[in-house]
Amino acid sequence: MSKALKERGKGKVVGVIGDGTFLHSGITPLLNMAYNQGEAVIVICDNRTTAMTGMQEHPGTGYTLKGVKAKELDIPALAKVLGIDSVRVIDPYDIKNTRDVLREELARQGSSVVISRRSCVLFKRHQPETLKPLRVDVNKCIGCRNCIGLGYPPLAWRKFTDMPAGEVIKNAKKQEGNSFIDADLCTGCTICQQVCKVGAIVEAE
Numbered sequence: 073m074s075k076a077l078k079e080r081g082k083g084k085v086v087g088v089i090g091d092g093t094f095l096h097s098g099i100t101p102l103l104n105m106a107y108n109q110g111e112a113v114i115v116i117c118d119n120r121t122t123a124m125t126g127m128q129e130h131p132g133t134g135y136t137l138k139g140v141k142a143k144e145l146d147i148p149a150l151a152k153v154l155g156i157d158s159v160r161v162i163d164p165y166d167i168k169n170t171r172d173v174l175r176e177e178l179a180r181q182g183s184s185v186v187i188s189r190r191s192c193v194l195f196k197r198h199q200p201e202t203l204k205p206l207r208v209d210v211n212k213c214i215g216c217r218n219c220i221g222l223g224y225p226p227l228a229w230r231k232f233t234d235m236p237a238g239e240v241i242k243n244a245k246k247q248e249g250n251s252f253i254d255a256d257l258c259t260g261c262t263i264c265q266q267v268c269k270v271g272a273i274v275e276a277e
């Protein structure tokens with residue numbers, strides 16, 4: 073894409089691949105991209121497992137297919153050895169840093185790899201114990217829908233017209249409803265909390 077688009081492609085070409093697929097069939101294309109001076113940002117979504125096909129181990133997890141501890145592949149070091157100009161590791165739960173790093177890498181000349189590292193929420197080995205479900209404080213929510221825009225399954229929208237009169241709480245002139253979080257689906261990642269500008273997303277009781 074970067075070769076075909078030339079100047080028009082500068083700062084615009086992005087590829088996204090999972091960690092399992094990268095180690096299965098993404099290393100050779102990355103080497104070729106670096107060697108042929110392709111200008112793109114490749115995001116490796118490193119969720120510490122092969123989630124797509126059933127949580128199989130791969131060389132980046134540090135376990136063999138039989139679950140025996142093994143020497144974990146250093147993906148950032150691999151990307152550097154393949155000739156990538158800039159290699160960064162980010163935590164995708166940190167929205168501001170994620171945006172900043174992607175903007176910086178898109179503006180940079182040359183090839184970039186961004187390793188977005190967070191364990192799959194369904195994969196128990198790496199789950200931090202501290203994350204708790206969040207809830208929307210209807211007394212603060214102004215109905216801006218920033219959180220809904222994330223498109224995450226636990227977040228939904230309730231129109232005031234669909235609520236019993238006693239439950240309607242308006243905090244802004246143009247507000248048509250409130251968002252709410254399904255606590256059974258929420259993993260407590262805090263991403264919606266980071267995009268809510270009025271602090272309406274708080275810890276569930």
Ligand code: SF4
Nearest residue numbers: 213214216217219268
């Ligand atoms: S919870 Fe926050 S981001 Fe979501 S609609 Fe309400 S005010 Fe907007």
Ligand code: SF4
Nearest residue numbers: 258259260261262264
């Ligand atoms: S905390 Fe994370 S999982 Fe829970 S609703 Fe917000 S974005 Fe979704």
